Amino acid sequence: MAATPKKKAAAKKERRPKRKVCTFCAEKLPPINYKDVSRLRKFISERGKIFPRRISGNCARHQRDLTTSVKQARIIAFLPFVSE
Numbered sequence: 001m002a003a004t005p006k007k008k009a010a011a012k013k014e015r016r017p018k019r020k021v022c023t024f025c026a027e028k029l030p031p032i033n034y035k036d037v038s039r040l041r042k043f044i045s046e047r048g049k050i051f052p053r054r055i056s057g058n059c060a061r062h063q064r065d066l067t068t069s070v071k072q073a074r075i076i077a078f079l080p081f082v083s084e
């Protein structure tokens with residue numbers, strides 16, 4: 001008796017992450033500025049890395065603005081390149 005190969009739907013769990021909304025679009029804030037360190041800090045990890053878009057939930061334009069601002073802030077030592 002041949003075992004009928006039953007295809008198991010491997011843990012059929014649908015992953016539907018909550019749609020993230022770009023905070024900058026939602027709040028209609030003025031353009032991101034490198035001097036706004038407190039805001040930029042929310043988008044960098046403990047180690048000083050910039051969160052990717054899939055985590056931060058920013059739209060393409062704002063993520064781009066954010067990364068440039070973070071990089072500018074790093075150069076003038078408002079933010080660390082690496083911490084720890």
Ligand SMILES: [Zn+2]
Pocket residue numbers: 022023024025026058059060061062063
């Ligand atoms: Zn946006």
